[in-house]
Amino acid sequence: MNSEEILKLLETLKRGNLTAEAAFERLKHLPFEDIGFAKVDHHRAIRQGYAEVVFGKGKTPAQVAEIVRVMVRHQASRHNVLVTRADAKMFAAVKRVSRNAKFHPLSGVITIERSKEITGKGTILVVSAGTSDIPVAEEALLTAAMMGNRVEHLFDVGVAGIHRLLDHRLMLTEARVIVCVAGMEGALPSVVGGLVSVPVIAVPTSTGYGASFDGVAALLGMLNSCASNVTVVNIDNGFGAACVASCINRL
DSSP states (O other): OOHHHHHHHHHHHHHTSSOHHHHHHHHTTSSOEEOSSOEEOTTHHHHHSSOOOEEOTTSOHHHHHHHHHHHHHOTTOOOOEEEESOOHHHHHHHHHHOTTOEEETTTTEEEEOOOOOOOOSSEEEEEESSGGGHHHHHHHHHHHHHTTOEEEEEOSOOGGGHHHHHTTHHHHHHOSEEEEEEOTTOOHHHHHHTTOSSOEEEEEOSOSOGGGGGGHHHHHHHHTOSOTTEEEOOTTOHHHHHHHHHHHHHO
16 A cells, blocks of 8 residues: 555545445454465555565565465556566466566566556666676566666666766766666766766675675775765665665655
8 A cells, every 4th residue: 555545535535435344354364464474565665755665585485475365466556576586496386376577587677567657756777887787687677677666777888998988978977877787896876976967876796706895895896986976785685776866756
């Protein structure tokens, strides 16, 4: 449920078209629902503007499927369902719960689209330095789209061939928020930040050789960016970057 749906429910109750018992039944699981191994947060969309997202890694396929079942059972709340860091076994279990589930194996994301409503005011552009960074970039792209944003992407436009990026200057300047994904030395967000006047959310990836230290080198490079509009999230955290971008895009 979102704020608008709650107001409609209360207005229906006030007009006498709904009993107090029926309203209670609709609202009783609103804060959260305890299913033993998890407490599903039905209230999150009201607090934060988007529904709870399931982090698949560390959970069993049965646990992921049960959480999703509880989420989609609330038909009055047509929020999109998103599972990150999932695998094919988790998808098979979720598919038995919802035939609309789709698996994106490159990023390990499961999506169940229940709403096409656009709540973001502009476009979120996801930019990746290399092809090896696309899995993290796709996680950001799918997350932003499922949270009600218009999204576009530029892949494989890293600083090793800077002309590939500069060929898309107009696309960069038209975005309201940019998510910039890069591994190796993590230089791309600084370049992008210097070309635009909007927030650039940098995502370091674990792509690189030994001295990249599984993304630590890119993380430190991004934290030391000379472009003052660049901020940084955790290594490989495309989801987190998209969440922040979505919040900015709704302002």
